[in-house]
Amino acid sequence: MKRRVIIVDGPLIFSQPCCALATLGMRRFWAAKANEVGSDILTLPLLAARLAGGFRRAADREMLSAAVAAALRGDGYLQIDKVKDLPGMVRAATQTLERAWDSDLDLTALASTSERLADLALLEHRASEALPYGAMLPRPLRNAAVERVRFAAALFGSISLEGLVDVAPIWRPLLVALSAHLEVSWSAPAKLGQDWSPGQVSVATAESPKVIRGELSADPRAEVVEALRWARQLLSRGVSASDIAITAASTQTWDEHMLVLAGHAELPIHFSHGLPALGSWEGQSCAALADVLGNGISQERLRRLLAHSSSTKAAAVPADWAAGLPRKAGLFNVDQWRRALCYARDHRSDPGAAERTLLPLLDALAPGLANAEQAGKAFLGGASLGLWRDALRNAPAAAVALSLDSLRIRDSRHPANSVVWCPASHLIGTPRRWMRLLGVAGRSWPRSDAEDPILPDHVLPRRRLVPISTAERDRLYFELLVSRPAEEIVLSRSRRSTEGALQSASALWPATLPVRICTRSRIPEHAFSETDRLLARAVEAGRSERIKAASSCWRDWNREDATAHDGTVRPGHPAVRRAVTRLHSATSLKLMVRDPLGFLWKYALDMRPVALSEVPLALDHLAFGELVHELLARTINALEPAPGFVRASSDEIELALAAAVNHVFRQWPLERPVPPALLWNHSLEEAARRSLRGLTIDTSFKKDTASWSEVSFGLPSADEGTQSPWPSGGEIFVGSSKLKLTGRIDRVDIAAGGRGVRISDYKTGATPRRPDKVVLDRGKELQRVLYAIAVKQLVPDTSQIVSRLIYLDGASPPLALSRDALEAAADDVARFLDKACELLERGHACPGPAAREPYNDMRLALPAELDAYLARKAKAFGILARDLDQLWSTP
Template sequence: MSIHSVVVDGPLALRMQRLDAAREGATGRQILTLPLLAARLAGGFIAPASQEILYPAIRLALDAGGYEDIGEVSGLPGMPSAVLAALRSWWDAGTPIGIPDNARLRDFTLLERRVRETLPRGALAPPDLVESALKRLHLAPRLVGPVTIHEVPDISPVWRQLVVQLCDVVPVRWVASSCSRRSWFPGRTETAPAGSSLLVAADVCADPRSEVREALRWARARIAEDGIALEEIAITAASPTTWDDAFLVLAREAGLPLHFSHGIPALATREGQTCAALADILLRGLSQERVRLLLARVPPARANIPLDWAKGLRRSAALTTPRLWQHALESARAERADGDVAEGALLPVLELLAGGISEADRAGRRLLRGPALTLWQDAMRMAPPQAIELSLQALRVDDGREPGNTIVWGPAHHLAGAPRKYVRLLGLEANAWPRRASEDPLLPEHLLKDIRLPSADIADHDRLMHDIIVSQSADYTLSRGHRSASGSLQAASTLWRRDHERVVGRSAIPRHAFSQSDRLYARPADAGKQPQVRSSRACWRAWQDSDRHTAHDGLVRANHPLIVDALAQVQSTTSLYRLLCDPLGFVWEYALHWREPNLDPQPLALDHRSFGELVHALIAGVLRNGAPRNIDNIEIALADEARRLDDDWPIARAVPPGLLWRHTMALARERASRGLRDALGEPRGTSWTELAFGEPIAGPHPWTTLSPVPIGTTGIEFRGRIDRLDEDGARGSAIVTDYKAGAAPERKKTVIFDRGTELQRIFYALAARSLLPDVRNVESRLTYLRHEPARTLSLVHDELVTAIEQAISFTAAGVELQRRGHIAPGPQPEFFDSNSVALPSDLEAYRRIKQRPFAQVNSPLSKLWSSP
């Protein structure tokens, strides 16, 4: 069997040539790259030093220290990647003659020598690989046989000596495009047959995503209309990363087999997302959401952990420390089938994760398996653990497709080594193709003097790749973006052909659609028949109709079952507020059961409502054991209650980080102290705090019944929880206090409804009057705790009776609007309302357009919304 070696350049050419050899049934044909050819000649188990081997060697060399100039930056996270890029450029440039004497180059040559000495036996850097191959060059006839260099555009100086001397031992021929650089080559050269190189069009697209969309339309048209085989089509760019994400999404939607010759981003794979979940928790700390995500994505982490491990845990709790996790799991132990088994299996994992990024290596080996562990270890080699996010973003993996039966998408230098007949070139913008020459950050040109690195000739290299791809094609199409992905205007490349330029707008109808959604986009008549499109168009027209209240504004049929069911439920003061101040929001939240997701597992500050609940909890905890008699007793009781809440709150809801939480607790104690001091010395009878009504209560209570409280004859019943109720049976009076953590309104008028925001106090007074029949006088108080001393606004006697009657009347009006289906958005809320996301984005314009029909619909409630 005769041996023949074919030398190619790049992974695409390597796979295509191996496929061709398999199809031809060729025996004895070796498909090699120049590093593999040198390793074959060097013999034994010698192989080129791969990236996985070089990174640890570089990090060891940097850790050795003793550098004059780069010592201060040698520990930075990006240093290993920068050193690897510089070493590759340095090695590709060949053995430099006359290295200038300066501190940077002395450091770099020391670093390079240390890296080469640190490499394991059998893994050689390019200069050492060439040296070893030259020593065994006399064995080339038996090891490699005749050599054909196939479609290699150019050979780096480091390999040229090997190729030149190889020509003296075995026949070497170089088959390549006429554009290839072969003037130094002493062997036989052959010119590959050129294609017709017909330029079809030069498309100016809106942006990179539009370029991808047009490229897929072009590919689909070549396949469907021209009958071109997949393996003859390629899409390329000088540097393809700008378009990768769009190709990943749109090619999957199109159903076109697209091979990424340079690999897909590791984070686009399930294994990559598994690594990302682990990195997220190590870098940013424990939280309940991160732990749930990790256990869902990492099966080994679930070993021996019961399936119901999270039962009883409040989703709103952040749980940012192992101590909080232990407390939360112990509190919920009774709700799990296996008792403390979950704690024993989960807590050691949480302790490991709480160690942070310093435990990255141990956490990866314990929790990851298979490809996910390989990715994690690759990322750990590239940079220190603190830069694991950047390392994971830089990793790429094979997409699992074969280039022999797919369309190829990849960098231009891959395609130049394996040209195809029908090509589309993307990114023909200035500084993108050809790219601007850039200095190596470690080896700037002013320090190198006469030494020239390949990175300095990147523009010439890109022009060469363009010329080879074009010359070998039957026809080709150019493409560039009018704007970048960030929206900036872009100029055309020097390679751009203005004589064939055509502008392809976003709304242009394609000659051939690439997917079902694209087909509907190209055929408005068909798209208009789709229920979603018809609904969206009807919605848009309805929003612009200033004369009518439509179904897209909230109008529904009378006595809609969902609304009737929602009204039949026992209401809370919160749902009553929605019913009367935001009728459409009541439907969304209580009829459709929409809820805002918790997107902030650990806020920097509690929102107004949560902070108020914390203040109420402190006051309730103090009064649970009776009202304090003096200020000292208040402060002692507050300190005890704050310590208890400091343990209980973080396992039930999200709280700020440690320092901010302590500040929040101190502020809440201050407000609670004002509220408690406000009642000192005032005879109020029996005090009840956080007193529930309208629902079962286990402990003592003053109510005559625990049934929900009816609101007049409206058919609505409600329940709730009063901040503080002081009942004096001897005097026949009761004081209902609603604590407010904020400041009192600056106005002279009595606060009654305050445009609906204080409805709660009126309904609490209604409940007290209904459930305490022996009480003749009820006083409703708003106590604002932001002031020193606390400021109290009271509502008593006829004013309160009138307010209760008005509240019943407003409730009847709100119920009637809901039953009739005349539902519209309420007034603009003072603070952000989560339900606003379901309204048009230009909310002010929408409310302005719909002002008249909304005012007509909401007229029965307008008096409430303007009340003092």
């Protein structure tokens, strides 16, 4: 058996084993397919390592990054000391060192010429010492191999270089030394300075492809769409996936589009340069940890992190650790978590297990990014922990999110049975019969040369560090790819860049090349995905229920009459009837008369807004109102029955209020998200100020008056132990429609014997301009009237009911309704609610004045051009809701 070593280069033609899975490159696949017994496929570093012997090996990129990161932590650098901790420094330094090694520069000899080169020489020395045993830098490995070149004939037989455009200067002395002991040949794709080579050099003959054509697309995404259509067309003709390649000088512009669209297309696309690490489960585990460390602990973030954790410590957390914790609670520090877990002990099977296992993990998260390494060990394991360490090695902990974004992992697809997507440099050694070149535009092919970040031209001449410029190399790769005997080569470019700037054709674009313009709306010959297929087949797409619904919605948008898309439904719809006959609150009834369509969405379809902010900078108007009402309720309850709220002095009220503030300060963060500490304290101070006004606004009471706060009524069953002036389990009905009402009155004052009842409704919003004129306020102020209707049924023997609005932000007196005015308002409310029920029963739901309000929870469900939409449908909606017009104009 004749032994033979074939030298190749590039991750597409040669792939080293990854973990336990040995992924063979294209050349190994061809050798196995052709039954080339005795052939060994190697790269030049692997060849040098085998010749050097003694378990020596070339340090891979991971080892180099770790060694450079360790070397940068040392002191004594003359110039790079101030920037060594910046994000990207490890990657930049590793890149510069690799360029210096490839150019065979002796950094130690050059150290005396520049402080920057002296720093780089020191960095190289320290990195070499930090490598694992047996791992070597390229120059020492090359020298060790040259010293043992006498064993080459016994080891290799003959050496053949295949597909290499050039050989880095560092490996040239090794090949020269090998040529003295065995046959060295080189099959090069182009003539490019091979005069130094001692062996036989054969250059491939340039041939024109059978078909070469050009395509012009709208933008980079459209280029990817056309490339996938082209690939699908070839596969449908029986072309093997291993014969198809899509390439670009640099893939960065198209990577994201290719990843997403290839997933939709379900095409076998191999990314030879790797997939984004964040697209994997392990990457998402790291992202969840970075989110917690960078943005702080919260319940939502911790739940996400534990769901992705893979460490033994995280696995020890019991499955029911979150039982009893309110999902809305923010829990932004360890103390809040400790108290919340303590309060929820009764809900867990093992009360103390969650605290024993979870609190040490929270202590690891509390310091934030400063404890990133230990937090990674606590929550991550296996491949996730490896990615986390890579991210921390490539950048400081403060920039770990950016570092994770740049990490890539090996694609599990094999290039031998996949369409390949790769940089042009990967494709040179293994061209394919059908190739498509993306981005053949002025700025992307060829690319401009950039200064090395560590060794710019004024420190070391650029051509000494990188003998061939990026532009020259891109031109060479382009010429090599289009001069191969391919079946078809397609040159593609986009009219506009990702940013929208106009792009011109590359100087490499052939002047006589026929160009096809591919518009976005064109009907493709072969669709690349299901969505693309429906776009090409309008008749078939029209049979899709989703597209039918979308088309119908668009037609109804332009009509002036009310349609099903505007809220009209069939009369007596069961969902509408269930919504109308439910147990109502004042809020739901106000929505019914002010926005029937919003009522339908919320209570018939159960649509709810999504909370977008985990940590609010300020409480919204609803939460702030709840805060004030809780302070009022706790203060009054603390004063009842002794000494009694009506008999309490101002000092006693202030002390009770202070105790309520202290309780809320500690308890609310365990139940709901609250602002950061400084803003939370400010919110409490403002709420306490308004609460004190509400508690002291009545300067005198009759001695036999009793007071209650947060008094419930109309509940299906009464809560035991609650203090109430009436049974809270009875039913309350409103209007002839018999709408069932429940609620909670902010404050109720009742004179002895039920002679008179006073209802107080506290308002935390702004005082209206003319508060004395407010009765129903166009339907906004139904609550006090509805509560008066309820009290009339609960205390039928009372001789007088007074219902008040108390605005806490100003100095206006309470706004009271009583006697004839209150009875008239109650009749109006009952009548308008009956009209709203009839409107909904007929199926005529439509937007009301509440739809235009800035705090409308359902605003996102309405059309974006709301004013134009309501103007177009104004006449139709006016006819539907004419019975409610009077309410919408009532002061």
